[in-house]
Amino acid sequence: MSEPTSPQPTEAAEPADARASWLAAYQTSKLRDVPFETMSGVPLEPVHGDPPYPGQYPFTRGLHAAGYRSRLWTMRMFAGFGTAQDTNARFKELLRAGGTGLSTAFDMPTLMGRDSDSPWSLGEVGRAGVAVDTLADMEDLFAGIDLSGVSTSMTINGPAATLLAMYVVVGENSGVARADLAGTIQNDILKEYQAQKEYIYPPRPSMRIITDMVRFTTAEMPKWHPISISGYHIREAGSTAAQELAFTLANGFAYVEAAIAAGQDVDGFGRRLSFFFNSHVDFFEEIGKFRAARRIWARWMKERYGATDERAMMCRFHTQTAGVSLTAQQPEINIARVALQALAAALGGTQSLHTDSFDEALALPSEKAARIALRTQQIVAHETGVTNVVDPLGGAPYIEWMTDEMERRAEAVFDHLDRLGNGSILEGVYAGIDNGYFVGEIADSAYRFEREVNSGRRIVVGVNDFTDGAEDSGTTLLRIDQSTEDLQRKRLADVKRSRDSVAVDAALARVTDDATDPSINLMPAIIDAVRAYATEEEIADAMRVVFGTHVEKAIV
Amino acid sequence: MSDRHIRVVLAKLGLDGHDRGIKVVARILRDAGMEVIYLGLRQTTDSIVAAAEQEDADVIGLSMHNAGHLTLGPAMLAALREAELDVPVVIGGIVPDADIDELLASGVAAVLGPGAPADEVVTTVRRVVQGE
Numbered sequence: 001m002s003e004p005t006s007p008q009p010t011e012a013a014e015p016a017d018a019r020a021s022w023l024a025a026y027q028t029s030k031l032r033d034v035p036f037e038t039m040s041g042v043p044l045e046p047v048h049g050d051p052p053y054p055g056q057y058p059f060t061r062g063l064h065a066a067g068y069r070s071r072l073w074t075m076r077m078f079a080g081f082g083t084a085q086d087t088n089a090r091f092k093e094l095l096r097a098g099g100t101g102l103s104t105a106f107d108m109p110t111l112m113g114r115d116s117d118s119p120w121s122l123g124e125v126g127r128a129g130v131a132v133d134t135l136a137d138m139e140d141l142f143a144g145i146d147l148s149g150v151s152t153s154m155t156i157n158g159p160a161a162t163l164l165a166m167y168v169v170v171g172e173n174s175g176v177a178r179a180d181l182a183g184t185i186q187n188d189i190l191k192e193y194q195a196q197k198e199y200i201y202p203p204r205p206s207m208r209i210i211t212d213m214v215r216f217t218t219a220e221m222p223k224w225h226p227i228s229i230s231g232y233h234i235r236e237a238g239s240t241a242a243q244e245l246a247f248t249l250a251n252g253f254a255y256v257e258a259a260i261a262a263g264q265d266v267d268g269f270g271r272r273l274s275f276f277f278n279s280h281v282d283f284f285e286e287i288g289k290f291r292a293a294r295r296i297w298a299r300w301m302k303e304r305y306g307a308t309d310e311r312a313m314m315c316r317f318h319t320q321t322a323g324v325s326l327t328a329q330q331p332e333i334n335i336a337r338v339a340l341q342a343l344a345a346a347l348g349g350t351q352s353l354h355t356d357s358f359d360e361a362l363a364l365p366s367e368k369a370a371r372i373a374l375r376t377q378q379i380v381a382h383e384t385g386v387t388n389v390v391d392p393l394g395g396a397p398y399i400e401w402m403t404d405e406m407e408r409r410a411e412a413v414f415d416h417l418d419r420l421g422n423g424s425i426l427e428g429v430y431a432g433i434d435n436g437y438f439v440g441e442i443a444d445s446a447y448r449f450e451r452e453v454n455s456g457r458r459i460v461v462g463v464n465d466f467t468d469g470a471e472d473s474g475t476t477l478l479r480i481d482q483s484t485e486d487l488q489r490k491r492l493a494d495v496k497r498s499r500d501s502v503a504v505d506a507a508l509a510r511v512t513d514d515a516t517d518p519s520i521n522l523m524p525a526i527i528d529a530v531r532a533y534a535t536e537e538e539i540a541d542a543m544r545v546v547f548g549t550h551v552e553k554a555i556v
Numbered sequence: 557m558s559d560r561h562i563r564v565v566l567a568k569l570g571l572d573g574h575d576r577g578i579k580v581v582a583r584i585l586r587d588a589g590m591e592v593i594y595l596g597l598r599q600t601t602d603s604i605v606a607a608a609e610q611e612d613a614d615v616i617g618l619s620m621h622n623a624g625h626l627t628l629g630p631a632m633l634a635a636l637r638e639a640e641l642d643v644p645v646v647i648g649g650i651v652p653d654a655d656i657d658e659l660l661a662s663g664v665a666a667v668l669g670p671g672a673p674a675d676e677v678v679t680t681v682r683r684v685v686q687g688e
Contacts, residue, residue: 108570109571111571112571114571120570122624123570123626123628123631124570124622128622196573197574238580324576327670328650361650362650362652362670363623442576446576446579447583450580451674453673464673480623482627485627554594554597556579556583556586
């Protein structure tokens with residue numbers, strides 16, 4: 001059962017050849033040293049079903065011939081709260097507990113390019129993530145962690161260039177060259193205008209900064225992924241699965257078109273792009289979405305953008321379970337939701353996974369809740385056996401139909417954006433941001449869902465049915481109080497007092513100068529400003545004077 | 557008082573960009589016949605006071621998802637007192653149960669938590685406006 005709704009025919013190899021080349025790839029894969037058999041001792045084939053097999057274009061069935069037999073997904077738990085020292089302690093706890101990558105949540109002022117002492121930051125410092133104002137905070141955040149031995153993900157977009165620069169300097173100061181730093185920075189500004197709303201500058205100058213970062217990391221940071229094209233926030237904001245798929249991949253096409261327009265080689269940067277999807281509660285729809293994402297991305301990269309290197313056609317993705325699906329009512333039952341969502345992500349072939357903590361509808365995760373969440377995905381990985389067979393559902397009529405249906409719905413959106421942009425997805429996405437297309441579609445879907453829940457047509461367990469047992473569970477929540485804000489402001493004042501203000505001013509002036517000249521890459525000037533302990537907001541302001549700011553029209 | 561006359565100013569105060577909930581609430585109140593003025597993201601206490609004055613608001617609704625409610629709720633009330641504007645404030649969003657009493661004691665008229673059904677949203681706004 002291969003690609004029935006392909007818009008362009010796939011030059012699938014003859015089945016026998018496909019099997020032989022899959023087997024050759026499988027046999028050269030380094031496998032984990034575990035028994036690939038059922039609990040009862042029944043030996044298992046690595047793959048079932050029809051070609052194209054896992055590791056074969058268009059990668060519907062997975063990116064690698066041996067799937068999780070060779071390497072499990074990275075268990076990457078998103079964490080960040082309070083001061084840098086608070087989050088540093090949580091990072092070390094997660095690594096001790098068997099986490100295999102770091103993922104940083106920043107607080108809202110940091111995400112918006114505001115310092116902790118800005119009037120805008122009142123009440124939000126350290127509350128929903130860690131507060132980072134200067135290089136000093138970033139040094140504390142990663143203190144005692146060998147940056148050559150972990151991969152780090154940073155969820156930041158508007159001021160992403162400044163945070164990447166800080167990470168580079170922290171690495172250098174601890175003896176790790178930028179070329180050896182591994183990780184991902186989210187840096188997906190397009191979905192900010194559509195869903196998450198953490199933007200600073202208007203779309204076009206933002207795109208210039210991103211293009212500079214792609215160029216910089218391609219040249220100097222071979223282990224770094226400069227963009228994680230994210231559907232997660234689109235879904236959390238209320239979209240359907242198909243809209244999440246379509247808007248995310250359309251944004252991906254937009255970045256590709258921008259990089260090509262800037263003269264970059266599609267194979268060179270295409271290998272470095274990665275994605276980030278949501279795993280929600282509708283089990284089979286999610287699995288179909290993940291499989292469709294790989295197939296669509298591969299086809300478009302090859303057929304529309306001319307990639308020839310298969311690595312540039314591979315949709316690598318991180319997944320997070322759906323925070324929005326978690327209920328404040330009977331919060332412990334969220335553990336079951338997260339387990340099912342994690343299972344869908346595994347069956348969909350994710351490369352890395354964050355499992356949400358059961359208390360997240362109420363507060364940031366407590367340490368215990370975060371550990372249970374990590375244990376949940378460890379159970380999926382090590383106990384359920386779903387990692388023994390690659391794409392275990394592939395070939396099932398319902399799964400293949402769902403994969404095709406997700407693809408068909410996404411292609412309809414691409415057609416719309418392509419028309420809107422007169423043959424350019426990038427221009428179509430800009431237009432869709434400008435005319436409220438994305439926010440309107442997402443708000444409509446969110447409202448439709450709420451109406452279904454309110455009418456009782458859709459049951460959310462513990463919320464509109466099965467509400468017995470909602471007595472106080474005694475869950476201990478993580479509390480961040482006002483003292484964090486006071487402490488962080490004092491730290492910032494100390495840094496400002498002790499730095500060389502002449503050097504800071506000169507470095508900021510250069511950021512502004514370089515911003516006015518699109519032929520200059522902004523990264524070196526930003527790195528120098530960071531090194532001089534310029535604050536995040538100062539650096540943002542140095543560019544704001546050139547680029548302006550984005551203000552969203554309030555549309556209901 | 558009939559719903560036709562209830563004028564609701566909704567806003568996101570501060571940097572928090574989570575706007576799924578407030579947009580749904582805007583439509584719920586509009587569907588219930590109220591007049592909804594949604595100010596959008598990144599509002600300040602001053603901009604909300606100005607809008608409430610200008611729009612002759614019967615009630616102000618704030619949505620908070622970043623745990624800033626214990627700081628920003630009282631800040632909003634202080635700004636209204638400063639402007640001598642007697643408009644009730646309802647806060648919705650991610651507010652832990654343990655914080656509700658403190659918010660009510662500080663003068664917030666009502667708190668709507670995650671998963672509050674549409675009819676509870678509507679009746680709460682009506683109740684608050686009628687000063688019950």
